[in-house]
Amino acid sequence: MKLLRAxxxxxxxPTASMADIAFLLxxxxxxxxxFPMDRSNVLLPLTEMRFQVEDSTAAWIVAFxxxxxxxxxxxxxxxxxEPLEKNNPFPVDRLEAWIYDQVNKNPAKLFMLKVDKxxxxxxxxxxxxxxxxxxxxxxIVFLSQAKNKEG
Amino acid sequence: MKFLRNxxxxxxxPTASMADVAFLLxxxxxxxxxISxxxxxxxxxxxxxxxxxxxxxxxxxxxxxxxxxGSLVIDGKPSRIQDVVLYCKEKLNVNxxxxxxxxxxxxxxxxxxxxxxxxxxxTEEQLWGDxxxxxxxxxxxxxxxxxxTSEEAxxxxxx
Numbered sequence: 001m002k003l004l005r006a007x008x009x010x011x012x013x014p015t016a017s018m019a020d021i022a023f024l025l026x027x028x029x030x031x032x033x034x035f036p037m038d039r040s041n042v043l044l045p046l047t048e049m050r051f052q053v054e055d056s057t058a059a060w061i062v063a064f065x066x067x068x069x070x071x072x073x074x075x076x077x078x079x080x081x082e083p084l085e086k087n088n089p090f091p092v093d094r095l096e097a098w099i100y101d102q103v104n105k106n107p108a109k110l111f112m113l114k115v116d117k118x119x120x121x122x123x124x125x126x127x128x129x130x131x132x133x134x135x136x137x138x139x140i141v142f143l144s145q146a147k148n149k150e151g
Numbered sequence: 152m153k154f155l156r157n158x159x160x161x162x163x164x165p166t167a168s169m170a171d172v173a174f175l176l177x178x179x180x181x182x183x184x185x186i187s188x189x190x191x192x193x194x195x196x197x198x199x200x201x202x203x204x205x206x207x208x209x210x211x212x213x214x215x216x217x218x219x220x221g222s223l224v225i226d227g228k229p230s231r232i233q234d235v236v237l238y239c240k241e242k243l244n245v246n247x248x249x250x251x252x253x254x255x256x257x258x259x260x261x262x263x264x265x266x267x268x269x270x271x272x273x274t275e276e277q278l279w280g281d282x283x284x285x286x287x288x289x290x291x292x293x294x295x296x297x298x299x300t301s302e303e304a305x306x307x308x309x310x
Contacts, residue, residue, distance in 0.1 A: 026177055029177060029180035045261055047272075049272040050191055119261050120258065125257055
């Protein structure tokens with residue numbers, strides 16, 4: 001009886017399309033990702049109701065606590081947030097003018113309020129009063145993080 | 152004279168590291184992107200109209216207030232945060248245009264005010280969530296929420 005010789009096949013993983021897949025993923029992330037305009041360490045208040053806000057041109061007002069002091073930072077939506085004044089941590093007097101300037105550039109400007117949950121409402125009220133005093137801001141988003149329903 | 156033979160070389164673009172570079176970029180985007188940061192409670196700042204005061208008299212608002220001790224007061228009565236939805240639903244079922252004022256004492260922290268606002272938004276969702284589905288923004292039913300500044304709130308707050 002004649003035995004057939006087993007044919008040897010080289011082990012081979014096709015990797016030709018790997019770069020295509022990788023670039024497809026890059027494109028996906030580039031299109032869907034949005035870079036936050038603020039990188040401050042803020043613990044947002046917890047809420048059950050949260051709505052997705054998609055506005056890359058929105059202005060950001062950030063307030064957070066460090067020790068006993070509350071700091072204010074702003075971003076016009078095109079660059080990372082920065083303090084309004086270098087020597088004054090909470091220059092709320094200048095905030096109104098800044099908001100007015102933003103609305104002058106874009107009357108439909110959306111304002112994102114990113115405030116640490118432990119910040120006293122006194123400071124939030126100051127920010128909110130500045131917003132209201134301009135009589136030009138139409139929409140605000142109070143940023144929050146998801147509340148665990150069981151908790 | 153002796154001519155040198157041309158050594159032929161195939162043109163070649165090295166692509167071996169392309170996948171590495173691509174995956175490095177993916178990792179970068181995955182780490183730097185923040186998807187959940189832009190979620191929150193949307194608030195339309197009410198426009199002040201001259202006829203509003205006249206309208207306010209016809210539709211007295213529901214007044215929700217976190218007092219200096221952190222306790223909740225609904226229309227002058229001490230209440231619990233869990234009561235907000237039920238109370239507002241009852242009132243809004245009778246009159247859909249009833250404004251809701253969300254107020255917080257300045258000594259309290261921001262979380263307290265957001266809890267209250269959250270409950271009002273929850274009421275809106277329970278009342279008109281189904282109705283608002285697939286409707287354009289202009290046709291959606293919304294609770295008329297007002298957040299007064301501390302100056303404005305002096306009109307409402309108990310002395």
